[in-house]
Amino acid sequence: MLTAGEVAGLIVATAWAVLVCFLAMVLVRLARLLTETTKMVSDLGERVVPLLEDVTATVGETNRQLIAVEAIAKDVKQVSGHVAKVSDVTQSLVTGPLIKVAALSHGIRQALHVRGRSNLRMLERRRR
Numbered sequence: 869m870l871t872a873g874e875v876a877g878l879i880v881a882t883a884w885a886v887l888v889c890f891l892a893m894v895l896v897r898l899a900r901l902l903t904e905t906t907k908m909v910s911d912l913g914e915r916v917v918p919l920l921e922d923v924t925a926t927v928g929e930t931n932r933q934l935i936a937v938e939a940i941a942k943d944v945k946q947v948s949g950h951v952a953k954v955s956d957v958t959q960s961l962v963t964g965p966l967i968k969v970a971a972l973s974h975g976i977r978q979a980l981h982v983r984g985r986s987n988l989r990m991l992e993r994r995r996r
Contacts, residue, residue, distance in 0.1 A: 870878070
């Protein structure tokens with residue numbers, strides 16, 4: 869038969885063996901997890917580099933397009949300024965003579981109207 873000390877030693881040895889087996893399983897799973905994580909990080913690194921290159925190219929093209937748009941906007945501003953000047957000149961060239969023609973036609977109409985009245989009066993006087 870076993871003594872109490874030997875039973876206690878056997879229980880401790882069994883518990884120690886179970887603990888070692890449990891820790892071994894945890895370490896194996898942790899090793900698998902780290903291996904998978906390393907693979908994922910490696911794959912991610914391989915995918916990120918082309919994406920960063922694409923982003924760099926896209927940003928470069930966007931900057932080039934913005935420079936072109938800025939030049940176009942500058943030209944449009946300049947053209948609109950020229951159009952405003954031409955409009956002012958056209959307005960002054962057309963408006964001045966039109967006002968004079970309108971005034972002349974109004975004066976002629978008034979003169980004809982007054983002359984017509986005086987001619988009617990003269991005709992009425994002759995008839996009498």
